[in-house]
Amino acid sequence: MFRRLLLTAGLALGLALPALAQDRSITVASTTSTEQSGLFGHILPLFTRETGIAVRVVALGTGQALDVGRRGDADVVFVHDRMAELRFVQEGHGVRRQHVMFNDFVIVGPAADPAGIAGLRDTAAALTRLAQARAPFISRGDRSGTHAAELRLWRQAGVDPASGRGAWYREVGQGMGPALNTAAAQGGYILTDRATWLSFRNRQDLRILVEGDARLFNQYGVMLVNPERHAHVKRADGQRFIDWLVSPAGQAAIAGYKINGEPLFFPNAAQAEPGI
Amino acid sequence: MNDLQGAFVQAVGLVATADPAVAGIVLLSLRVSLAAVAVAALVGLPLGALLAVARFPGRRAVIVALNALMGLPPVVAGLLIYVLLSRSGPLGSLGLLFTPTAMVIAQALLIAPILAALSRQVLEAMWEEYAEQLRSFGAGPWRAVPTLLWDGRFALLTVLLAGFGRASAEVGAVMIVGGNIEGFTRLMTTAIALETSKGDLPLALALGLVLMAIVLGVNALAQGLRDAAQRSLG
Numbered sequence: 001m002f003r004r005l006l007l008t009a010g011l012a013l014g015l016a017l018p019a020l021a022q023d024r025s026i027t028v029a030s031t032t033s034t035e036q037s038g039l040f041g042h043i044l045p046l047f048t049r050e051t052g053i054a055v056r057v058v059a060l061g062t063g064q065a066l067d068v069g070r071r072g073d074a075d076v077v078f079v080h081d082r083m084a085e086l087r088f089v090q091e092g093h094g095v096r097r098q099h100v101m102f103n104d105f106v107i108v109g110p111a112a113d114p115a116g117i118a119g120l121r122d123t124a125a126a127l128t129r130l131a132q133a134r135a136p137f138i139s140r141g142d143r144s145g146t147h148a149a150e151l152r153l154w155r156q157a158g159v160d161p162a163s164g165r166g167a168w169y170r171e172v173g174q175g176m177g178p179a180l181n182t183a184a185a186q187g188g189y190i191l192t193d194r195a196t197w198l199s200f201r202n203r204q205d206l207r208i209l210v211e212g213d214a215r216l217f218n219q220y221g222v223m224l225v226n227p228e229r230h231a232h233v234k235r236a237d238g239q240r241f242i243d244w245l246v247s248p249a250g251q252a253a254i255a256g257y258k259i260n261g262e263p264l265f266f267p268n269a270a271q272a273e274p275g276i
Numbered sequence: 277m278n279d280l281q282g283a284f285v286q287a288v289g290l291v292a293t294a295d296p297a298v299a300g301i302v303l304l305s306l307r308v309s310l311a312a313v314a315v316a317a318l319v320g321l322p323l324g325a326l327l328a329v330a331r332f333p334g335r336r337a338v339i340v341a342l343n344a345l346m347g348l349p350p351v352v353a354g355l356l357i358y359v360l361l362s363r364s365g366p367l368g369s370l371g372l373l374f375t376p377t378a379m380v381i382a383q384a385l386l387i388a389p390i391l392a393a394l395s396r397q398v399l400e401a402m403w404e405e406y407a408e409q410l411r412s413f414g415a416g417p418w419r420a421v422p423t424l425l426w427d428g429r430f431a432l433l434t435v436l437l438a439g440f441g442r443a444s445a446e447v448g449a450v451m452i453v454g455g456n457i458e459g460f461t462r463l464m465t466t467a468i469a470l471e472t473s474k475g476d477l478p479l480a481l482a483l484g485l486v487l488m489a490i491v492l493g494v495n496a497l498a499q500g501l502r503d504a505a506q507r508s509l510g
Contacts, residue, residue, distance in 0.1 A: 027374060027457075036474050041458075058374055058455035072363035073373050177473025184475075202475030230363055232371065 025054040026237045029066075029074035031145060032175045034220070035059035037195035037264050043253040047244050053237050061175065063143030069093060072230030075238035078245075080145035080193075080220045094223035100245050101254050101265040102219045105149055106197060107210035108180075109135075109189035117189075123213045124157035131159045134168040136188035140179050141171025145218075150191045153215060180206070193218055195264040220265070222246075245269070283481030290482055291489075297459075298483070302490060305464040308376055308450070309443040312383030313391075313436055319384075320391030320439075321432060325424050327392070328399035329407075329417040339396065345389035350382075354449030357382045361453065374455040379463070382449040387439040394435040399424050402431070433502050437495055444491055464490075 034040055035057055044055045058068060062079040069077040070093045077094060079085060088094045107117070107126060115133035117126040130137055139161065140147040154161050161169045170188065172179050176196045183190040184204040192200075197208070210216075222242050227233040244250045246269035254267045290298050327339060359365050361373040361381075372378045402424060410420050425432065447465035454461035456470060464487040471480035 027455075032473070036470070056374065056455075056457045056460050058457060071365075072368070175473050177475060181473070181475060200475045202477055232363065232369075 023054055024052055024237065025056055026075040026234050026241060027056045027058065027073070028076045028078055028241070029058050029060060029068040030078040031062050031065060031080060032059050032177065033080070033146075033193045033196045034078065036175075036177060037199045038259070039195065039254070039257050039265060042257040043250070046253050047241065047250070050249070051237075051240055051244070053240065055241060061140070061142045061144030061146075062148070063145075066093075069225045072225060072233065075225055075234045076222065076241055077225060078220065078222045080218055081148045082219055082221060084145075084148065085221045085223065089223060092229065093226055095226050097221045097223040098242065098246055099269050099271050100220045100222050101251075101267045101269070102217060103194050103265050104211065105146065105191055105216040105218050106194050106208045107189060107191055108183070108197060108206045109209045110187040111205045111207055112187075113209060115189070118209045120210050121212050123153050123210060123215050126210045127154060127157040127159055130189055131157075131161065131164065131168075134164065136168050136170060136186055137161065137164070138179050138183040138186070138188040138190040139169060139171045140176065141173045142175070144175070146176060146191060146193055149218065153191065156215065198259045198262060198264055219268075279478055279481065282478040283485060286478055286482035287485035287489075290486055298486065300459065301462055301464055301467050302486065304376065304462070305444060305487070306490070306494075308379050308463060309383060309440055311380045312387060312443045313440050315380060315384040316388035316391050316439055317436060320388040321395050321425055321435075322421060324392040324395030324397075325399050325421045325428075326417070327396040328403050329420045329424065339393070342389050342393040342396070346393055348386060348389065350386060350446050350448035351452070353386050354382050354452035357385065357449070357453045373453065374457060374461060376454070376461055378453040379450040379461060382453045383443040383446060386446060386449060387442050390442060391435055391439050394438060395428075395432055398431045398435060399428050402428050430502055430506060433498055437498055440494065441491060444487070 030040070036059065040055075040057050044057070048054055058065070058074065060068065062081040062084060065074075065077055065079050066084055066088050068074050069088065077085075077088070078100070085094070085097050089097050107123070109115070109117070115130050115135040117129050120126045120129075139150060163169075165171070170182070170186075172182050176192055177200065179190060180192060180196070180200050181202055182188065184202055184206050187205075189209070222245055224235065224238050224242060225233050227235040245254075251267035251269055254265050255263060257264055327335060327342075357378060358373065360367050361370065361378055362368055363371075363373070372381070403420070406420075406424070406427075410423065445465065447469055450461075450463055451466050451469065454463070454466065456462050456466040462470075464483060468480050468483045468487070471477075471483060
């Protein structure tokens with residue numbers, strides 16, 4: 001009887017446990033914008049076909065992705081918050097940050113535009129107007145790259161959005177998609193990267209109101225997690241991925257990803273990061 | 277209403293075309309949840325049976341603790357496993373974070389208390405009927421545990437299904453420890469969360485309908501097996 005019980009349990013376990021093929025792979029901590037925009041779905045198969053290395057992407061906010069790298073739970077970090085990335089490298093968590101590509105942020109909001117910011121090119125003026133109108137503004141509030149960019153833009157506008165906390169300034173603490181869903185539902189304004197916006201489906205009556213300001217520039221960078229801190233980091237395969245991203249083949253793959261004929265990311269690896 | 281209709285049509289389409297990406301996700305979801313139930317059952321059922329038959333000081337406290345653990349928030353379980361399995365954590369050298377195994381561990385942690393608490397309740401009722409008889413054979417509590425588990429197997433199936441239901445509906449813990457990696461640790465629930473955040477609500481709902489259909493199928497299968505087994509036993 002006891003044996004029968006064990007047999008049943010063993011059988012269930014044997015059937016259920018996935019047969020894990022130990023193939024060649026690296027883990028990349030990246031951002032929701034690169035994953036959800038479909039960029040990785042487009043470029044990673046090309047890299048895997050060329051090298052036989054599978055890339056496992058964990059998509060998080062930039063702050064969280066850097067934390068994953070800091071703990072040694074990824075081989076490569078591919079994010080978009082230059083200041084935080086440089087700090088990451090300076091503190092010895094990462095090796096040599098490199099430019100990969102850029103796109104831009106846009107401010108989207110309800111078509112009715114109660115704060116009247118449509119068509120403004122000056123982000124600071126637009127944010128000042130939003131604060132004066134006390135128009136609902138949805139903030140990521142999650143230490144992501146977009147959140148960092150948003151806080152920087154408020155600072156440049158000389159507005160402290162924290163004063164609107166609990167009223168018009170709403171921090172959702174979630175990824176770009178859920179934040180956009182919230183903005184769509186509440187008729188709020190929000191800062192988003194263009195790639196996520198272009199691939200986002202539940203827009204309702206949100207549209208782009210402010211774009212084209214140089215301050216809305218959004219740079220992506222890549223770096224290897226420091227193998228001297230974390231001995232298990234797959235140095236060779238991780239570096240191979242980084243080298244491919246900044247190579248002509250990788251850069252062409254990035255430029256080739258379009259939605260409705262519109263490119264989402266613009267490769268710029270050739271612009272070397274000075275001093276890193 | 278349009279979203280709902282669209283979701284239903286899309287769900288039928290996903291099943292009818294046997295979309296390979298969706299099929300892979302479904303298969304992985306089933307494997308992870310079934311493995312978690314198996315692991316949790318190895319610990320939870322004997323513990324439940326022991327609590328049903330044995331009387332020892334602190335038994336009530338253990339039962340209260342188990343009942344409370346049934347409500348363990350998945351995010352907390354996920355975080356706990358994350359910290360343990362992270363490369364910077366005590367079990368980091370195993371390299372299990374962001375793998376299906378990590379998700380099995382997290383789900384097993386969530387459902388083991390459920391299996392233990394529910395089986396304790398089921399088996400205690402049986403034990404009250406049986407105790408006299410088993411004692412007359414000279415069987416102490418330790419010997420009674422396997423007997424109880426075997427004789428209670430049909431009732432315990434319902435307990436296992438409750439565990440399976442919780443495991444397959446879970447998203448918070450597996451998102452944290454699995455990382456929702458496409459083709460590797462993406463499950464039905466994390467795929468639904470992802471599509472929701474991409475704003476593709478009809479596809480998210482469609483995946484939800486497929487998940488519900490699968491859980492229904494598993495339950496029907498288990499019920500059928502149980503009926504057939506009971507009939508063959510007369």
